[in-house]
Amino acid sequence: MKTIQSDNYPIYFENSLTELAKFVKEGKYSRSFILTDEHTAVHCLPLVQAQFDGDENFDIIEVNAGEESKTIDFCIGIWKMLIDFEADRKSLLINLGGGVITDMGGFAASTFKRGIDFVHVPTTLLSQVDASVGGKTGIDLDNIKNIIGTFTQPKAVFIDAAFLNTLPARQILSGTAEMLKHGLITDAAYWDALKNSDLSKPTDELIHWSVEIKNKVVIEDPTEKGIRKALNFGHTVGHAVETNSLVNDKHPLTHGEAIALGMICEAYLSHKKTGLSNGELAEIVKVIGDLYPKYNLAETNFETLCSIMLKDKKNQNGKINCTLLTSIGQCSLDNICTDAELCESLSYYASL
């Protein structure tokens, strides 16, 4: 599969770990650091280390797995480790893990000594199809997702489907939601291909296709002034539900589960406001409903969810701004939705 050229950096799909070893060697970095969590340290780090011939000296920085770690406290921990290990401006940070690792590692690197090089080796489906493109780095603060961050591109991304073999089914499905979104917003053919595939194990080709779609959108609009907002489909409601679940649920929703729910709500709004047909709404509800378990959305939470949406960094002037669909494969940007409309969409989901 072809290497994808993103905003001044390559995304490798073939022999990716060999390419990583080559990149590190040729980069002549003074030091290399690998950021992992306790899962990737066991399942993925050995695969990476096997690529190096022993000449290379890596320091490992390990953080706890999970969104709970994506905080300024853990980020300070990473900065302090870099200081202790005497990282200089010619050091490299290799982010080996899912979205938490790539987002937080990207932020830590982009701000350490005003920016050192970093690369991503995304090890979850979600981070492969989503976090690897777009140059967004970030951490959470006060339970608001990615409220602190930068736009900084990695120097390269290395995608290896082998990492997915160690992933639980629920984590695979977390990534599938973003793939479905890519089809819904820009490419009906991709949506159809996904619909007819076994999404418990997406093929390399489907992953590549997804990255290609996201990359095209992002390159056209690096700072999210226009078409990139398409990627927010499902995320206005989804992010709020995810944030709320993270705080209140014993077993919080995954990102993909929250976005899947959000896409159903926002497809409903699309039907109401931007002309998505009844048949297409039903198709979206069916495909998503077959893949993801139903989440229990209590009506008493609706107000809280709306107030979280207002704090979302995408929203301005106290208005909630949604990306909606006009049909499958076509989207409409900048649709202001009222609290009442958003509550109605949450009720719709709850009634399914």
Added chain:
Amino acid sequence: MKTIQSDNYPIYFENSLTELAKFVKEGKYSRSFILTDEHTAVHCLPLVQAQFDGDENFDIIEVNAGEESKTIDFCIGIWKMLIDFEADRKSLLINLGGGVITDMGGFAASTFKRGIDFVHVPTTLLSQVDASVGGKTGIDLDNIKNIIGTFTQPKAVFIDAAFLNTLPARQILSGTAEMLKHGLITDAAYWDALKNSDLSKPTDELIHWSVEIKNKVVIEDPTEKGIRKALNFGHTVGHAVETNSLVNDKHPLTHGEAIALGMICEAYLSHKKTGLSNGELAEIVKVIGDLYPKYNLAETNFETLCSIMLKDKKNQNGKINCTLLTSIGQCSLDNICTDAELCESLSYYASL
């Protein structure tokens, strides 16, 4: 005096606060925030507020004055205030204060929601001639100065000499050191002009000249790969002495006092290594020595100082890299100095 055009933003010198009011009005920001410390809140904020006709609604974020505040904890405080005040991506942060406020405010703004607009209203001589140009934002961590930060340009800078009237003499002299540096590294005529001026109250013209010099250097080399390193003259030793003083002295050195000391040490190294003449070394020592009180450098501290220099973000591969002078007004980049040489330069200072 002419507005200076920096990297995509203007630096105003005439009617600056009127220009600020115009900028805010024309920027159509959803919200404006003013970051101050307890000194600028009293001495400077009223001058700014007097420019606005009451239609404008500002939220004030106040932090403690002093380098001790330039920490991630205070930065988190700023982020949380922005969240509480519901700042969105179309918000503006006005940094009203010295280098601590402009550096930390710039960092907080450049990372809040992946970057909101900010402007600087520098109120100390040091921040007017130094922090207002170059796009460096930063905070300290583990007592290492500016170890965390970004390269992000403000949208505009507003320099008003009226603010300097409220400044203690010692704070004026803290800025003078950077002005002297600008002369030493690039412009013998400017050095001569400074030498023959009353530097306890630098004229507007001298401030403008200094900003012009720094701006020229920075525009030529925005990411510090080449000529911008010239600005590090005096800072290898100076930063280390400043860091050490901040931790250990009851009344720590100001930035300028530390840099003045550093310039004497590095002028000595320039004489030893890059051909600065004996006469020019003596002239530099005399001019700086007449302006700044002698600091008591204990020999027992020399090793600590060298280890701080090694951690400086400018240094790579365990080598200490200095900008030195070949003559007054001419510099030489990338001179590796050994611990022994640096200790010798510290001894030279101590022996004066």
